[in-house]
Amino acid sequence: MEYKILNKIDYPLDLRKLKIAELKLLSEELRHKLIDVVSKTGGHLGAGLGVIELTIALHHIFDTPTDKLIWDVGHQSYPHKILTGRKDQIQTIRQKGGLYGFVKRNESKYDTFGTAHSSTSISAGLGIKIAKEIKKDTSKVICVIGDGALSAGMAYEALNNAGALNKQVIVILNDNDMSIDKPVGAMSSYLSKLMSSNSYSNIRWIIKKISNKFPKVFAKTLYKAEEFSKGIVSGGTLFEELGFFYLGPIDGHNLDHLIPVLKNINNNNFDKPIFLHVITKKGKGYKHAEEANDKFHGVNKFDVITGSPLSKSNSKSYSEIFGETLSQEAKKDNTIVAITAAMASGTGLNIFAQNHPKRFFDVGIAEQHAVTMSAGLATEGMKPFAAIYSTFLQRAYDQIIHDVAIQKLPVRFAIDRAGQVGADGATHAGSFDIAYLSCLPNFIVMAAGDEQELIKMIKTSILIDDRPSSFRFPRGSGVGLDIKKEFLPIEIGKGRVLQEGNSIALINFGARLGACQDCTNALNSKGYTISLIDARFAKPMDTKLLDDLLNNHEFILTIEEGSIGGFSSIVLDYIHNKRSKKNSSVVQNLIFPDKFIDHNTPENQYKEIGMDAKSIENKILSMIDPKEVDLKIIRNL
Ligand SMILES: Cc1ncc(C[n+]2csc(CCOP(=O)(O)OP(=O)(O)O)c2C)c(N)n1
Structure with missing residues (x-):
């Protein structure tokens, strides 16, 4: 034209x-x-x-x-x-x-x-x-x-x-x-x-x-x-x-x-x-x-004549897996109810809505009301799942504290879009929920390392009926699901060890797990041995596991897709204020920087903030083998 x-x-x-x-x-x-x-x-x-x-x-x-x-x-x-x-x-x-x-x-x-x-x-x-x-x-x-x-x-x-x-x-x-x-x-x-x-x-x-x-x-x-x-x-x-x-x-x-x-x-x-x-x-x-x-x-990009998207992802998103799993579980347990604040399709709850229309509630763009309504549902013995993006849940913080946490009500927060979200940029990034939930008494705070972990955490939170709980997961899809496997609830406050080694303990909380695995494989092939941990819980923290890691590793690196005040802060607080034994390990943290990250692809955003596999590898080398990093920099020059 x-x-x-x-x-x-x-x-x-x-x-x-x-x-x-x-x-x-x-x-x-x-x-x-x-x-x-x-x-x-x-x-x-x-x-x-x-x-x-x-x-x-x-x-x-x-x-x-x-x-x-x-x-x-x-x-x-x-x-x-x-x-x-x-x-x-x-x-x-x-x-x-x-x-x-x-x-x-x-x-x-x-x-x-x-x-x-x-x-x-x-x-x-x-x-x-x-x-x-x-x-x-x-x-x-x-x-x-x-x-x-x-x-x-x-x-x-x-x-x-x-x-x-x-x-x-x-x-x-x-x-x-x-x-x-x-x-x-x-x-x-x-x-x-x-x-x-x-x-x-x-x-x-x-x-x-x-x-x-x-x-x-x-x-x-x-x-x-x-x-x-x-x-x-x-x-x-x-x-x-x-x-x-x-x-x-x-x-x-x-x-x-x-x-x-x-x-x-x-x-x-x-x-x-x-x-x-x-x-x-x-x-x-x-x-x-x-x-x-x-x-x-x-x-997404589309063909103007047909209106069809130019590319389609074959893998299921975390949100779809959440919607499907909760829907399945709700068939067995009729006290499960799902609440969204105008984001039924975004959170995958459209799937739940189709299967359980009477137990699905879209409350409009009303996150505060969604949280307090969930608290009300919990007082009557229902199992409310409030599925809200990390960034939009910020709106309902007083409701989370006053109506849920203080009353110790078992509202389950399914926190979608955790971490960087790409093109929607800083206003939509899920950067603060680990910090703003982990500081609250009574809360159980989980993060899914991958899709299988998400399913386990949904099942776990169904069982948590004496206090509030949350589990976070990112936008898009991860490594995919092994559909032949059955996923069971996990023990509260227990992290898992994916690989044992001596050079450093890399403790992951959340969906950087894939990048941590890639980085671990790269370092393994260079002759380093890494302990790779998926912490699963920021709260309660697995202090026994942390003690073991501190006792056996000279170097510890934590990583999470969130701001200061989250998982790493809890680790440091434990080491400095709660642990009787003096710490001799070097502990460092990879967290989001103290600035808002501009829109970009998620891959580039993670690169920019040093959380892609290569950057994590370099960070680890700078800790355990600084000479190796210096040499590489010289070689690149
Ligand atoms: C606090 C908050 N919750 C959810 C969203 C997600 N969201 C973006 S646009 C939108 C719908 C807005 O509808 P309307 O104001 O009628 O504008 P329309 O798109 O119909 O022009 C929603 C729910 C948001 N931006 N902010």
Whole structure:
């Protein structure tokens, strides 16, 4: 496609000069460009396709970046990136050194507020608006939030506060009736009701409503009459009750509607925050996306003509193995229940949902609620498995402490996406869960070295019914499964010795096990002998095994896919503060560095932080045979 108009657009200033007819052409070109790029890079597609017209209209009407535009989650921001000076870099998205897949402040002055975890936009926007008011700056603040993101408590906290403070933030609800999967909850039904009863508000009515040109008495009468004739939102929508001026719903793909409504919002001063309800279609304009169950939420590289992915992994992911195993176990034990916060397919719980629909709960993007609800289930003797990505579980930390750990309730945390996650980058990395769970009294903290270990840990946690437990596993797949084997629960607090040697003890916690095995094999072939340990537990730590290793090895190296404060810190605490015998071994730790790791492939990320097999080998050689490393460096020179 020849991008006749898009080629002339570098910044929003360029598109502000265009007429509606040209904006319509631009939307076609932008949509084409987005499909073309994401088919080659992979990434989030459906959400971006759904906001093409909205993105154009917002930058056309509002004076960005002086007016502040905040995209909730930020996965829909690719069109925004293309129109705000990043058109020529868009094909680098989610790759090393390229654009970020969400909104990032240091990427562009048009990126007002960094997003990736959902439902933060209204809070951030309110803060910005308050600051502007204090500074006597009258520019606008616009927050675009999806109906999925609106299922999170944080969004209501912000709406409630904005209404009470009466600050003139503009909240735009991008309602596509989709989260990643189908949205859940009463709010979702309420929005559908608003939409069907009010099916696309009469645009003239909306404009009249927001125009304050009429004499007050007349305007009041007109408003009443219109309200009555519509007979729908009388009594006020929920958003009006919260103190907002509710407008909508309007068709988010119709620029003839979007432009005048946004223009009126921009030109009028309101004495209330605005809530504009916009209806869009996820995947709009690309047949394969519109027809897909997930509306092409997140995709790998694909063929544009067929919509089929260009490559498919044959091996089962850890998440699928989790979903299948829990589902199997739940056939034998009807007290097992599974909880997800809007990530049924991401966590593999879609498999559980198919088999046990009555014991599966998708609570929406509501991690805090998911944890406390799980705690409630546990008080009644159920066995709740809360399957939440490491990074999203951060949201529910007080609930983990106050509702689960202090009450010693046996909630099982299945922590997916542990460690580096690749293209989704720093906002999605699972770096802190080992630290933030291991420091809590009463917790049992496990990490799976491979898929077989994951199955054993699921079975183990079913048996842990007197305290909370967690097991973490990474994104994607590992070494694979030996399906002929039967996997049994493991003994709590017992690590396993995979190989015994003298040169060093390499103690692994988690899914670096494969890299440790490769490194051990390489060192074995060079004549070193390595003790390779899979610790399995950060808590309770296998202190007997650790004592044996300390007694018999001059060198110890621990490795884990997490920050300081996790497994290695527990090892060091034991050695320095709890162990009576003086330590004579050299103990070092491979942990994540004290910085956020940028998006890249997971392989490169682990290379960058010195946790691939070769780097571990070099680290070991630098400890046990520094001369050998020096020689190698000289040889390489
Ligand atoms: C706290 C948190 N939990 C889960 C996610 C994963 N997530 C990313 S987008 C998304 C769905 C968002 O739905 P919606 O806001 O309606 O946007 P849409 O994709 O439909 O445009 C979810 C659950 C997240 N980003 N943040």
